[in-house]
Amino acid sequence: xxxxxxxxxxxxxxxxxxxxxxxxxxxxxxxxxxxxxxxxxxxxxxxxxxxxxxxxxxxxxxxxxxxxxxxxxxxxxxxxxxxxxxxxxxxxxxxxxxxxxxxxxxxxxxxxxxx
Amino acid sequence: xxxxxxxxxxxxxxxxxxxxxxxxxxxxxxxxxxxxxxxxxxxxxxxxxxxxxxxxxxxxxxxxxxxxxxxxxxxxxxxxxxxxxxxxxxxxxxxxxxxxxxxxxxxxxxxx
Numbered sequence: 001x002x003x004x005x006x007x008x009x010x011x012x013x014x015x016x017x018x019x020x021x022x023x024x025x026x027x028x029x030x031x032x033x034x035x036x037x038x039x040x041x042x043x044x045x046x047x048x049x050x051x052x053x054x055x056x057x058x059x060x061x062x063x064x065x066x067x068x069x070x071x072x073x074x075x076x077x078x079x080x081x082x083x084x085x086x087x088x089x090x091x092x093x094x095x096x097x098x099x100x101x102x103x104x105x106x107x108x109x110x111x112x113x114x115x
Numbered sequence: 116x117x118x119x120x121x122x123x124x125x126x127x128x129x130x131x132x133x134x135x136x137x138x139x140x141x142x143x144x145x146x147x148x149x150x151x152x153x154x155x156x157x158x159x160x161x162x163x164x165x166x167x168x169x170x171x172x173x174x175x176x177x178x179x180x181x182x183x184x185x186x187x188x189x190x191x192x193x194x195x196x197x198x199x200x201x202x203x204x205x206x207x208x209x210x211x212x213x214x215x216x217x218x219x220x221x222x223x224x225x226x227x
Contacts, residue, residue, distance in 0.1 A: 032214040043117065043205050043218035044158070051214075089158060093214055102148055102160040102171055103207075103216060 004092050006106025013113050019077040021109045023090035026071065030092035034103070035064065035075045038087045047088075048075070080113045087111070118142065119208050119219035127225045133194040136222045140187055140208030146170070147189040148209075148216060149181055153202040164189055165211055196226045 006023045013019045023033075034049035050057045050064040050073065057064045063076040077084055087110050091103040118141035128134055140147050149161040151174075160173035164183035175181075178196075183189040193200060203223050207216040 034214065034216075036218075043119075043220045045117065046215055046217060049214060101146070101209075102163055102173060103150075103158075104160070105158040107157050 004090060004104050004106045006090050006109060008109060009107070010110045011112070013080045013111065015080065015082060015113055015115050017080050017113075019080045019084070019111055019113070020074060021088055021090070021111070022072065022074045023106050024070075024072045025092050027092070027094070028071070029094055030104075032093040033064070033066065033073050034091050034093075035062075036089045036091060036105075038089065038108075044089060077111075080111075082113045082115050085111055085113050117217040117219065119206060119217055121204075121206055121219035121222050123222060124220065125223050125225075127227065128196060129227055130196055130198060132196050132226075133192065134196065134224065136191040136193070136204050136206075136224075138189045138191070138206030138208075138219055140189070140206075141217055143210065144208035144217075145187065145211050146209045147183055147187070148207045149175075149189070149191050150205045150207065150218075151202050152205060152221070156202075158205075161191070193224070198226050200224065201226045 004025045035047045036044035037047045038044045048059050048062045061078045066073045087108045090106040120139045122137045145166045148163045152158045161175040163171040181191045203221045205221045207218045209216045
């Protein structure tokens with residue numbers, strides 16, 4: 001099963017609040033979990049990524065939390081700003097043994113940060 | 116700017132036609148991936164090339180084909196176009212063995 005399930009579909013947060021987006025996966029062969037940010041009319045931009053041997057990774061206001069046993073990972077955006085308003089995609093990459101190095105994407109979360 | 120370039124930015128064509136989308140990967144990246152983004156299907160992997168060779172295929176229709184040239188740029192060919200092929204087409208590149216994939220700005224294809 002190659003699916004990555006993402007929730008919520010849309011999220012509205014006040015400026016300064018915490019935005020939380022969740023993803024779950026089935027395939028235990030996934031070995032790399034990036035998050036991408038996409039603005040309208042632009043390509044997805046790599047935001048932050050984590051590997052399954054780490055439970056948390058933080059870069060600035062962005063944190064990934066990873067729960068290997070639950071096969072879940074989430075993106076936390078601290079002190080959310082109106083400029084963070086975009087669509088966020090979680091993704092997972094297959095293991096090398098299957099030659100499947102492509103990314104499987106979640107369905108996306110449209111984040112709106114109100115001023 | 117990811118360093119990945121795609122041309123053209125926009126393409127409008129009629130059903131039954133054939134188009135070619137072009138992608139230049141980041142300098143030094145050997146692997147190119149093609150993705151399709153549509154409202155109902157989200158971001159879907161189409162095909163991957165590494166150093167000129169096809170490495171993986173996803174949900175790519177038989178009407179679609181791709182290749183990677185010796186200078187590492189890649190082309191995605193879409194033929195017998197249908198209305199449902201209207202979408203954003205992205206390419207991404209990465210060095211082999213490294214997880215990060217960097218996406219280009221995309222080509223918006225509209226089939227009328």
